[in-house]
Amino acid sequence: MISLFRSIKNYCEFSSLFLICVLGFILCADADAKSKKDSTGNVLILGGWLIDAISEERRKNTGIIIGDGKIIAVDSNESNPFVKISRTIELSDTDTVLPGMIDMHAHYNFNLVDVGRVEEVVYNGIIFLANGVTSTWSAGEYYPERVIQQRDLIESGEMIGPRLFPSGPYFGAFRCEYAVKVAEDDCAAWPNDITEQEIRNEVNKWAQQGVISIKIKQASPGEAKILIEQAHKNGMTTTAHLANYLGEYDVNLRDAILMGLDRVEHRITLGVGGERSADMDQMIDLMLSNQVYYDPNIQMYGGIDLRRELGADMIWTDESQYFTPYAQNLLKVRGDPPPESEPPAFKQRLVELKAFYQKGGEDLILVGTDEPVYTSLLPGFAYHRELYAMVYAGIPNMSVIRAATINGARALGVEDELGSIEVGKIADIIIINGDPIEDIKNTRNVKMIIKEGEFYDPMMLLNSAKESIGPKDSEDHAEWELKIRPLRAE
Numbered sequence: 001m002i003s004l005f006r007s008i009k010n011y012c013e014f015s016s017l018f019l020i021c022v023l024g025f026i027l028c029a030d031a032d033a034k035s036k037k038d039s040t041g042n043v044l045i046l047g048g049w050l051i052d053a054i055s056e057e058r059r060k061n062t063g064i065i066i067g068d069g070k071i072i073a074v075d076s077n078e079s080n081p082f083v084k085i086s087r088t089i090e091l092s093d094t095d096t097v098l099p100g101m102i103d104m105h106a107h108y109n110f111n112l113v114d115v116g117r118v119e120e121v122v123y124n125g126i127i128f129l130a131n132g133v134t135s136t137w138s139a140g141e142y143y144p145e146r147v148i149q150q151r152d153l154i155e156s157g158e159m160i161g162p163r164l165f166p167s168g169p170y171f172g173a174f175r176c177e178y179a180v181k182v183a184e185d186d187c188a189a190w191p192n193d194i195t196e197q198e199i200r201n202e203v204n205k206w207a208q209q210g211v212i213s214i215k216i217k218q219a220s221p222g223e224a225k226i227l228i229e230q231a232h233k234n235g236m237t238t239t240a241h242l243a244n245y246l247g248e249y250d251v252n253l254r255d256a257i258l259m260g261l262d263r264v265e266h267r268i269t270l271g272v273g274g275e276r277s278a279d280m281d282q283m284i285d286l287m288l289s290n291q292v293y294y295d296p297n298i299q300m301y302g303g304i305d306l307r308r309e310l311g312a313d314m315i316w317t318d319e320s321q322y323f324t325p326y327a328q329n330l331l332k333v334r335g336d337p338p339p340e341s342e343p344p345a346f347k348q349r350l351v352e353l354k355a356f357y358q359k360g361g362e363d364l365i366l367v368g369t370d371e372p373v374y375t376s377l378l379p380g381f382a383y384h385r386e387l388y389a390m391v392y393a394g395i396p397n398m399s400v401i402r403a404a405t406i407n408g409a410r411a412l413g414v415e416d417e418l419g420s421i422e423v424g425k426i427a428d429i430i431i432i433n434g435d436p437i438e439d440i441k442n443t444r445n446v447k448m449i450i451k452e453g454e455f456y457d458p459m460m461l462l463n464s465a466k467e468s469i470g471p472k473d474s475e476d477h478a479e480w481e482l483k484i485r486p487l488r489a490e
Contacts, residue, residue, distance in 0.1 A: 043453075044076070045061070045091065046090050047091035048061050048093065049096045051096060052420055058435065058437050063075065064429070067083075067453070070426060071422065071429075092433075095447065099420050101135075101404045102135045102404065104139075106128070107370065107372060108150075110372050119142060119146045119147075119480075120470070121147055122159065122468075123468040123469045124380075125160075127378050129162045129461055130380060130458040131444075133383050134163060136164060137167060138166055139370070142482045143482050144211075148210070163451070171203070172216055173189075174241075176188075189484045189487060190487055198487065199227060203234060215240065221255055237413060240261055240264060262292065264294055266349075267301075268284060268294070274344070274347030281355070287356070287364070288361055288364070294364055295367070300370040301349055306389060310388075313441065321466055322468060323470045324472050350394075353395065354395070357395050362399050366403055367400070378469075397437045401440075427450055430448070430450070432445045432446055433447055449461075
C-alpha cells in the first residue's frame with residue numbers, strides 16, 4: 001500500500017529537480033514550493049491555427065486571451081481595448097491550438113508480474129499531462145483513497161498532474177479480484193448477501209468525497225438498478241463494463257440502458273468476426289435513443305496485434321524508460337502479455353464503433369485508454385494510440401478530436417467548464433505542431449500544455465518521470481501490492 005507519506009516523498013524527489021512554471025521557464029524550488037498560476041497578468045496566444053471543438057473547422061487563430069485560469073477572449077488580438085495584455089505567445093503557422101484532452105477510461109494501476117496490482121498516480125499523471133491529457137476519469141480503482149489524495153494534492157498545487165476525476169472502487173463483484181460471483185463464493189469485498197442499503201451507502205460514501213461518476217462491473221441486475229438509481233440521486237453519472245460474465249451475476253446492456261445507464265465501456269455486443277448483426281443495430285438504436293455514451297477502448301483490446309501491424313504508427317517512443325530499472329527488468333522477464341481480445345473479437349469492435357458513428361452517434365463517442373493493466377506501455381502515450389486506432393476504424397479526424405474533448409466533458413457533466421475553447425471556460429489548452437485534421441498522429445507533437453492557466457513544457461515533464469514508475473527493488477515491491485478492501489468493516 002502506498003501511503004500519503006510515500007506520495008509526498010515522491011513529490012519531494014520530483015520537485016528538487018524542477019517545477020514547471022509559467023511559459024515554460026524553470027523555477028528551482030524546495031519541497032514546500034507550489035505550482036502557482038501566472039500572476040503577471042493576461043496572456044495572449046496569437047497565431048497558428050485553432051480547433052475549438054465546437055465548430056467543425058480548423059481556422060486561423062487570431063488571438064486567445066487567458067487570465068486568472070480562464071479563457072477571457074477568443075478571436076481577439078493585442079489591440080483589444082477591453083483587456084490589458086501582459087504577455088504574448090506567438091505561434092508558428094504550423095502550430096494548432098486545441099482544448100486539453102480528456103481520458104474517459106484512465107487507470108493508475110499496474111500489474112507488473114501478474115501477482116497483484118500497484119497504484120501509481122504521481123509519475124503516471126505527469127506523463128498524462130505531458131501528452132496533452134489535462135483531465136482523466138479513472139474507471140474503477142483498487143485503492144480509491146490514493147487517487148483522491150492525489151487529486152487533492154494536485155488541486156492545492158502541491159503536485160503536478162492532470163485534473164483527476166476519481167471513480168471510487170469498482171461497484172460490483174469485480175472487487176473480488178476477478179472472481180466470478182457464484183452462490184457458494186462469498187466474496188468479502190462485495191458479499192453475496194449485500195443489502196440494498198449497503199449499496200446505497202457505498203454510493204453515498206464516495207459521492208461525499210467528490211466522486212462524480214461511478215463504474216459498475218459484475219453487478220447483478222438488481223444491484224445495478226440500485227447503483228444507477230442512487231448515483232443519479234447524488235447527481236453522479238454511471239458507466240459499466242457489461243456482459244463480461246453471463247448469467248445472474250451480470251446485467252446485460254439492454255437492461256442497463258433501460259435502468260438509466262449513462263455510458264458503456266468496451267463493446268456493444270458479444271459478437272465476433274466483424275459482422276454487422278440485427279442485434280448490434282438494435283443495441284445501437286437503443287443507445288442513441290437514450291443518449292448513452294460509448295467508450296470503445298480500441299487500442300487496448302487488440303492493441304498488441306495492431307501494434308505489430310502498424311509498427312511506429314502505434315509505438316513511436318521507448319515507454320519503458322519511465323519505469324524504474326527494477327520494474328523494467330520485471331517487464332522484460334515477463335514479456336508481452338496476451339492480447340485482451342482475439343482477432344475476431346477485435347474486428348467486431350471496429351465494426352461496432354464505425355456502425356455507431358454511421359447511425360448518428362458522433363457526439364456520444366468517447367476516448368479512453370484502459371491502460372495500463374497488463375502492459376509495459378503507458379496511458380499518456382496510449383491516448384494517442386487510441387486516437388489513431390479510432391481513425392483506423394473509420395471515424396473522421398475531427399470527430400475523433402471532438403470525442404477527445406467536448407464529448408468527454410459532456411459525458412461527465414462538466415461541459416460548462418471544460419472540453420472546448422470558449423469564453424468563460426477553464427483555460428485547459430494544448431498547442432501541437434501540425435494539423436491533426438490532416439494526420440491525427442500530429443496530436444503527439446505537443447509543444448505546450450496549459451492547465452487552468454498554468455503553462456507546462458512537455459519535455460521537462462517527461463524528463464522528470466524517467467526511471468520513476470514502479471518499485472525500486474524487491475523489498476520496495478511489497479509496498480506496492482494492493483489488497484482490495486472489503487465493503488464491510490471487520
